[in-house]
Amino acid sequence: MAERQRRTPRQARAESTIDAILDATFQLLEADGATRLTTNHIAERAGVSIGTLYQYFGGKQDILAAVAQRRAAAVRDAIAQTLIDRPEIGSVRAIVRALMNGVEGSPATRQVLFDALFRQSQDGMLAHHHQAFLASIAGRARLEIALTNESAFVLTHAVIGLLRAAAAEPDLGLDPALLEDELVRMMEAYVAALATA
The missing domain is CATH 1.10.10.60 (Homeodomain-like)
Structure with a gap:
């Protein structure tokens, strides 16, 4: 039925x-x-x-997915606006910070919301956010790099995947400020490599 x-x-x-x-x-x-x-x-x-x-x-899982989607959409829109307003490489920290702070709450809450969002990826929800992000910056952001579908995928998913892993492993005691520095270092290196490719 x-x-x-x-x-x-x-x-x-x-x-x-x-x-x-x-x-x-x-x-x-x-x-x-x-x-x-x-x-x-x-x-x-x-x-x-x-x-x-x-x-x-x-049911409960649908509600959790809706909470996660709403927060993901707000983060996505903030990042798109950052790229439109500040397309230079220096905006990487602002983007990483938006990703780190966009899913609010305790580590346990963030883990639940990340899991709910990733469960929905089977229904194409992450692909939807990826495409919505690209559509929101198309023709509006003057980027210093050319984004292919693959490089945009890496840029939009690498930090999210690592933040999900960090939320799943709170016993590691990762310092948020130092983690931010490492994520910025990784993304700036990737963006710099794209700029010279």
Whole structure:
């Protein structure tokens, strides 16, 4: 039996309900962690009925994916704007910083959200973000390098993959400032290599 089609919010009230559900999910993740997160707790914290929650989401994983998508889209848009405003190589640090700080919360929360986003990659969500990023800078960013589809893929996924790994291994005790320096070093070297290719 096919799953019932979820409602798409069309009015400000529906958008407000979605926002409340996503905000409540993030708050509960931070307070109690993923193992204690339930749709009943989310609905209660959001101030909506469980039936209302299920009008928009199929379950907890769908809600987590929506939280992750919303945060990923905000980061993607911030990075695109950085490249449009400051296309020089010096903007690499601003981009790395946006990626590091874009997924807020504790290491455990970030890991849950990274996992939710990567689970959605099977549905083409990461490809969607990649294409949306390229479309948003096309003709607007005057880059010092020529981006191929492959080099753009490396630029948009290398840091994300490493940040996901760092979130998965909090016991390593990685210093955020030093990790930022290393990520910037890696990306600047890659961008410099692209510029001379």
